[in-house]
Amino acid sequence: MLKNLAQNVIFNLKNYDYKWKFKLYIAVPIMTFLILFDWIVKWIVVAKMNENESLIFINGFLNIQYKINLGSAFGNGDSAEELKKTITLASLFVFALIVVFIFLNDKKWIIACSLLLAGGFANLLARAWAPPTIRNGEEIYGGVVDMFVWGFNFLGSANYIFNLADLWVNIGVxxxxxxxxxxxxxMFTKKNKTEKIEEEEVKDEIKS
Structure with missing residues (x-):
């Protein structure tokens, strides 16, 4: 029984429609561009600014403030204690998305997953090259470079600091x-059509 089950699983995996062409020619280039764009912006900020330095980018809309965040997205949990937890959760998030990406075969869902994967992967890898930040007199590596702050305050938006990778994740969501x-x-439309067809068939049977 286990042998038959294993054979069925292998057969289904071999014959599964993975939509490889769409993923390789559309999804992967999108992810590559988004990751590189995010990294270039982070590199420019690190090269041109000092940590905690800020400037107005688009007055009243978007400001730039260079900060190395040890926590999760939007500057949440910014502490050395949160660093390991954040990196572990981010790694699990990216790994899960890779598995999902492999098996998705609906193009619109592939695009959504690509955006999420680009954001998660960009931030995770960027932690490997981000410069250290000082916390309690100690140099700490593994943070991620954040730089954008909204220039307006809507539901506390002015308190959040983020980078492009965070934005990719939110767009993906x-x-x-x-x-x-x-x-x-x-599904609702198909259900209604099915019900109408069944009603018509019942009416035709009654008439006949």
């Missing part, structure tokens, strides 16, 4: 929600 809404609408 937004696209994922949109995909979910599309799926629900499609």
């Amino acid at each position: 937004g696209v994922g929600i949109l995909c979910l809404i599309m799926e629900l609408v499609s």
